Structure formats: C-alpha cells, structure tokens
Amino acid sequence: xxxxxxxxxxxxxxHHDMDEAIAASTGNYVHVAIAMDSTHVxxxxxxxxxxxxxxxxxxxxxxxxxxxxxxxxxxDGVVARARRFxxxxxxxxxxxxxxxxxxxxxxxxxxxxVIDFDEEIMQFGDGEHQxxxxxxxxxxxxxxxxxxxxxxxxxxxxxxxxxxxxxxKL
Numbered sequence: 001x002x003x004x005x006x007x008x009x010x011x012x013x014x015h016h017d018m019d020e021a022i023a024a025s026t027g028n029y030v031h032v033a034i035a036m037d038s039t040h041v042x043x044x045x046x047x048x049x050x051x052x053x054x055x056x057x058x059x060x061x062x063x064x065x066x067x068x069x070x071x072x073x074x075x076d077g078v079v080a081r082a083r084r085f086x087x088x089x090x091x092x093x094x095x096x097x098x099x100x101x102x103x104x105x106x107x108x109x110x111x112x113x114v115i116d117f118d119e120e121i122m123q124f125g126d127g128e129h130q131x132x133x134x135x136x137x138x139x140x141x142x143x144x145x146x147x148x149x150x151x152x153x154x155x156x157x158x159x160x161x162x163x164x165x166x167x168x169k170l
Contacts, residue, residue, distance in 0.1 A: 006075035021134035027156030082110035
C-alpha cells in the first residue's frame with residue numbers, strides 16, 4: 001500500500017500508561033499523524049511536540065498503524081496548514097487555550113474547512129469513575145484541573161468520520 005498526502009495514520013493502544021488511560025476514556029486509537037507524502041509524517045507527541053518524521057521512524061515507534069484516506073481535493077493545503085504548527089510544544093493539558101498542540105487537535109486544525117471533525121465533551125473516565133486514577137494523578141502533577149466539560153477531539157472519534165476510508169494497516 002502506498003501512503004498518499006494527507007492520509008491519516010491512527011495508532012492503536014500501545015499499552016503504555018497514557019495509552020491505557022486514553023483508550024479507557026475514548027477508545028482504542030490513542031494517536032494520529034498526517035502523511036505529508038509517501039515518506040514523511042507530521043504529528044504532535046508528548047516526546048517531540050509537533051514534529052516532522054520519516055514514515056520509517058514513525059513506524060518504529062508505533063507497532064502498527066491503521067491508514068485512513070480522507071475524501072479531500074486539496075491534500076497539499078492540509079499539509080501546509082499542519083506545517084504551520086511545526087516545532088510547537090505538545091499540549092499536555094488538552095485545554096484549547098494551551099499554547100501547545102495535541103495530536104488530534106493538530107489534525108482538526110489542518111483539515112479545518114475541508115473536513116470539520118466534530119468536537120465533543122472530553123472524557124477522562126475509566127468506565128467506573130468520571131475521572132480515572134491515572135487522570136487524577138496526571139492533572140495533579142500538572143497543577144491544573146481536569147478539563148471536564150471542555151470540548152476537544154480524540155483520534156478514536158476522528159476515525160469514525162464518514163469522510164475517511166480505512167485502506168489498510170502498516
């Protein structure tokens with residue numbers, strides 16, 4: 001399978017602590033990146049902030065990815081909008097007014113006006129509690145409140161968009 005410009009690469013739960021917490025709150029996909037072309041991706045990660053990487057390096061850090069093709073006409077415009085965020089820090093708080101960017105926030109901004117990914121109330125529970133122990137400790141360490149009742153995006157919800165088509169796994 002050949003990756004095309006603006007394809008979205010969704011990463012399922014890799015079974016790290018944060019991945020487990022995200023999956024428990026929102027679903028199996030815990031990260032998403034945008035293909036810039038067939039050899040490079042841009043994404044926002046806690047480790048790097050917003051970074052351009054080779055597809056090879058990205059795949060080495062992700063056991064596998066599911067590739068979704070967006071139904072868009074101007075894929076170069078999507079990538080150009082994503083590149084405006086290069087070198088921005090990661091948005092660890094997930095608040096909209098944070099100066100950083102989280103992965104699905106980057107995707108939503110890059111596709112704005114082309115595919116409008118729906119925002120929804122962010123979830124931080126684990127099926128038993130509205131705020132899981134992980135997220136309680138995480139936000140305590142950050143020194144900010146858990147952003148309950150705040151709108152945001154997440155990779156799992158994005159993958160359900162009618163404007164995306166699953167084309168395979170890498």
